[in-house]
Amino acid sequence: GQNIDQPTEMTATEGAIVQINCTYQTSGFNGLFWYQQHAGEAPTFLSYNVLDGLEEKGRFSSFLSRSKGYSYLLLKELQMKDSASYLCAVRDSDYKLSFGAGTTVTVRA
């Protein structure tokens, strides 16, 4: 199974940068995903890492270190609409996703 840890909550100011860390212990690793979820809505895909390194996608970047079982999601130039829950999810060798508990990010003016 998977053991996925991420902080529960983070607060940041509009225009700032926030980094959400995710650590995992896995019995089989086949990629790490970050999803954004607004309350009561479906998770929406943000990023995917399967090799070590940084993937950049506009204001969002994600980093992976497989040897350390560690990833982070970097949100730059925060906007009020970025207030949401951010879910780290690890895909195992059976292509099943296991989600972390999510990090609730609150962006303040």
Place this chain on the structure above:
Amino acid sequence: AAGVIQSPRHLIKEKRETATLKCYPIPRHDTVYWYQQGPGQDPQFLISFYEKMQSDKGSIPDRFSAQQFSDYHSELNMSSLELGDSALYFCASSLGQGDSYNEQFFGPGTRLTVL
């Protein structure tokens, strides 16, 4: 672009009743996943199907069953409903299960309330 469709969007049932949730994957997607998300919790994997065969099973109760049909849509059947079954049920679909990146696209979810 077409997305994953789930029906119904909202469902209210009483204890011990049955419920059927439906999922229509993105066209040409052959893999369907079901997740249960309780209030304030992360999505928990229930079951998945690839090419109409069950491919993996997670924390799905024995009271629940699911299948994928020839047109790739899937149904989650829930019997003897309990209060604790009240949750958001998400369906996700993807294309294939190869080694390449295959993102799971989530549907809008069905909110089930058991009274």
